Amino acid sequence: MFSSIRCKCLHSFVFHVFFSLLGDGGELELRVVSGNELGMFILYSSGSLCLNKALDRETQSSYNLTVTANDCVQPLSLQLTSTARVFVFVEDVNDNAPMFVSAKSVSVPEDAALHSLIMTVQAEDEDAGSNASILYLLNNVSGAALRIDNTSGNIYLEEVLDREKVDTLTFTVTATDVGSPRLETTMNFTVIVEDVNDNNPEFSQRDYSLSVRENIPRGTSLFHVEAHDQDIGPNGQLRYTLSPAGPFVVDTVRGVVTVMDQLDRERESNYTLIITAADRGDTPRSATASISITVLDVNDFTPQFSPENLIIHVKENEDEPSLLIHQVLLDCMVLILC
Template structure:
């Protein structure tokens, strides 16, 4: 029984007991084959042997142990639900029910992590099935702990950390930040005609929600009003003049720029730039873009109606003023009593008399009507005193002294 943790102990003559010398560990050795030899003291000595098999029974003295203290699993975004993303494994050195392991998800440290809606674990084999499609842009990584417990009494358990990394897929097209493409009036870039080759016209700014090469962007000029006049730098989106401008170049230019990522397959977006060539930034007038001109001419009927309304209003106001002036004139004449003083003396002047003979008259007569009680001699109205055609003769103009004007 050399090197065996057993000992024969005699309590009575020819009576022996097999006892252990120390604790037995079933996980180190579960069975012992012992041969006991008995020898007498005679001559010759006779002996006999006894074979004993000792089986060490198990007790639940070992907790389950994971193959790794932490696991890192990777899953591609936009995965199908119930996708197997990986497994954890734990073993127990005990036997029987003491070695049967069950797996479970432990509550996460972050209470805001909806772990129950993200992953599940098979209690029997430790397989981890994602419960829903994962989005890299919303959740790039998350971690949780899994537990493994045996079925002994009392049950022993252990735990391990699981970290899930969501791999990016090229599911986001580039998004253009500038110039804005929101359907409003287009933004026009002004370029002086004195610009030399390499003049910076504009810079297309775009972003991609993906990562890695899926977010690497390149720029390309797809279409231009005048090919060869402008160019786009592939890596930074800068739009520059490719040659000096000339007077023969058109005033307005439209550029179509393509922005593409490096994913597989690549996704792209396009942006339109409007460029206006000007003689200088200080010129007082710049032609309107086509959209603004179209908007200004969209409803000429409204302009006509406004003009017509203004004309009618002005005519009505003028008529009212004339009517008021006439009424005031009549009231003033009525208040003055119609009295007029007519000077007897002739007023010479250089007026033409068409009294019938066609000759120049040498005498004129004015009728002065003064406002009664005014005390002033200001003239109010001027009216001609028609000649007396009674007894009209075809004589010279001097014979018709009654032709003239009166101030009233």
Template sequence: LSFFFPPPKITVALFSIQDRDSGENGRMVCSIQDDVPFMLKPSVENFYRLVTEGELDREIRAEYNITITVTDLGTPRLKTEQNITVLVSDVNDNAPAFTQTAYTLFVQENNGPALHIGSVSATDRDSGTNAQVTYSLLPPDDPHLPLTSLVSINADNGHLFALRSLDYEALQAFEFRVGATDRGSPALSSEALVRVVVVDDNDNSPFVLYPLQNGSAPCTELVPRAAEAGYLVTKVVAVDGDSGQNAWLSFQLLKATEPGLFSVWAHNGEVRTARRLSERDAAKHRLVVLVKDNGEPPLSATVTLHVLLVDGFSQPYLPLPEAAPDQAQADLLTIYLVIALASVSSLFLFSVLLFVVVRLCRRDRAASGGRCSVPEDRFPGHLGDISGTRTLSQSYQYEDCLREGSGTSEFKFLNSIMPNHHGAVNDVEEKSNFVKGFGFNLKSVEFSENSG
């Protein structure tokens, strides 16, 4: 008998029993073992039905061997046994299950096309076509990931083949989902996550960031001659596009104009003086430094350094010939700016002085009737300068007086000294007022005789 997933109380088999004796010897009892999910139910006289007690699951147990025992009630009791085999048929009630929920696969970069990078596997607990599984790539979560150009999968066995060469520096890892579908009706499916990690290969040489090696004018490092041993001259800075030990860099001094004068630290690229400098050391030095990674096989690059020994950092540094014309033009422009500034300043000062002289002359002309100069006989002979320098040799004293009710100050000669020269006093007053107009506040001025 063969059944598929029957519900409870379903009749599996119908059979009848008989005994040729009569009376108590012909009465019979029918039974089965207790460890099976079935039971016997009497139907009409001497007829029994084998029915299920619960749901049957083929994936738990696909076959049952049932022993039916018939015993009479005579003395002695006689019995008969009959074996029945029940086969549970399959239905597609199980989806395929992957052996892992997530897979991590590793592939070396620069791989060849059609390289087998790993496999996925799924099983189905059903049987027949319900257990036959096919594999497929599911659409990636990232729509920009060109999955169909990176990998493919064998629909029958789940093998995964890289379709093109992978570059670690361009794509270090990517993820996608794989589906497994059975051939039942209706079909059931499941999925698993696959992560592909690209393993770095030592395919990049070190790249020097400083000093630049782009074919332009070399950079010159200045070192004072007073530098002690261990003085930091410069530092070579380099990077490597690889990862891990393929990107570990070491530095080594290959060539030097004067061996033993400079050294390079292997792990950080610092260039330092190996000893104290002396006057006998050459002024110009050329160093060649090797930068090497730790890959297998190792890749390397070289960098050239130029070092100039100077007496001190105050010593002017001569520019390279390519930069000399630009510096000369800058100096010439500075000279032009200085000359222009001096010319404008001189013109301004000359204009101010000319303005002051014109105003003074106009004041003198207004006070003396148009005369700008003081005649030689303006002062008495006993007040003249015997040296011919037109200065006064006598003592003149000015007082700062306030005119009553005017609120302004003026100068006047003391009457005891110059009683007869009121014209000169008027001139001095005019000039005093003119000076105050320019902001001067003179309290008193005294000219003393040169008495030695």
């Protein structure tokens, strides 16, 4: 004899199975001989099969019980036994809320295309049927930057990202089943906006000018040029170069300009240099500024006569003044001898 019973996993639920008694209506001994190893059921002498423990469909969804009925005729050798199979199917009730199983954060480059898929949130529900069907709802704390597909959990980008303005997007997703009553779970998620090299370095000014004395010692630091880049990582790390090559050099990392050769105002009194700041991105971006350096004079030359030896003949009775005047060059000066 086979019987099947469907029961819901309600802790207080009790059900009954009635057996056709064998023999002449005498006393029977009823037992569950297999399928009840966990003691989930109890069989009374009245033939009622009842729950002994609370059911949980998610732990075990069906039971296959073997029940025997023995009459009590004496002697034992005359007793008769009947066997029945009872199949118990545990029906689902909505007693499990969805649980998220996807990562709580994702990194997205700031140049991600509009409407591109940036992540998928996923939840699982241990119930069955409609009790396990899940819908996703997005609470976009960061504005309208994101959109979610209610059934798949796919999240799409709806606004252009700019890491320099917002480097993280925070939002919450609610996963709700469609059972009755509905159960839901909410979780916070984070989108980390990754930097791309989309900003040029910028100098604090486009033109620099300074004056230095021509006797300034070699190795003297003149001034510090600094540029800034809004990007981060290698995209924001700057290296400096100076051109044309000459008596000045720049520290490639710090941007300090130093004089490395002896200056000579009489040879060159003005220098115009171009300093370049370039980042270290995969495709470097750069900016330039102009540096004007004026070399100031110092008293580093001794006056010299030209010619150094001069013989002048003057008549003792010379009355003409013009004949008594002679010019002598002293470096770049003219001396009048009378």
